[in-house]
Amino acid sequence: MLEYVQKHIRDRDINLRLRDIALLLELTPPGKELVVCLMHYLAQEANSLDPEIFFRNLGRNTPRYKEEMMTIAEHWKLKGRNERDKEIARNMLAMGLDRATVSQVTGFGDAELDALADAGA
Template identity: 25%
Template sequence: SLCWLDEFADPTTARKLYTAAFPLVDITVVPDDVIVQHRRVALLELIQKHIRQRDLMELIDQLVVLLVTECANDSQITALLNYILLTGDEARFKAFISELTRRMPHHRERIMTIAERIHNDGWLLGRERGRKEGKVEGERSLLRLLLQNGADPEWIQRYTGLSAEQMQALDQPLPESKRDPWIEY
């Protein structure tokens, strides 16, 4: 069969599951004391409910209880910390991690290891983006120099694939902050 639902162990159940509408739950209207009873997903639900409404430090007591009762595994804690970091600012994240580890000294190493991994992933991503931006800027500087020294703009456009707008941007002088000191402009 070419139907992907037939690949399931129980295709009939798969059809029922994947062809019916999924009921959505507005987690913002569910009381916190009910969310806390959701065990494995409670941690993430609680954060999703309150991430934009108030300071997460107000939730720290409930989060500590959930973490101490082993309701979350490392991948859930990683997801939680990533979500907090992506939706909040870095200073708030650092304060949150600091308070969390202060209240849970026996889980400190685990939380710090996860937080450090997230930090390192972000640092590596930023470094890679910086390399790409630096490479592009270096190429643009070289093209500017070629143009300033009489290279044919049509030849450059043909071999680089730059659009007319991008070629026009090359004609603009570089801001002082982006100029290399060893190149004469």
Template identity: 35%
Template structure:
């Protein structure tokens, strides 16, 4: 009964691992099972974090690649005498971006 009351009071938590560890501390006869559950939650969180990091890395890499491509095209356009304003309009680059590639 005490366990159920505790779970109802604290069960909706943003930190389920901490909740389960505290639960295991309060109910030592179930500590092994509860600690296994806590470890599984931690592993799942760690794996989700890795996947999120990889997805962000890929997205940032694609964005950097697109930017580098735009800069290469702009450099070629400027080298061939196209007007800076036209280059900015066609590539979406800023005057600061163009200043970086001309130095």
């Protein structure tokens, strides 16, 4: 499984390998910890991958690991949402909106806004 993923991690679209990955997961069941680590590696390194969609589809095709795949998909969904919120806050600060408004809209506190303002500078 690891060899297959490493071989294809830089494919133009890893989604084309979804069926093979699901089959390998079912045929050679590694421990759940290894599967989770391998899936996080895929999410971080694979090209053309929408992690949320990929793991939801993989969960449908791997009953043994469905719960783990759905948990990983939810993690990546929240991570994407958080990154989007940070970008919105950076844009609002760059536009000169007052910090109280930015904080109210995004829910970020002073320390988080400071970090975002420093990163945007």
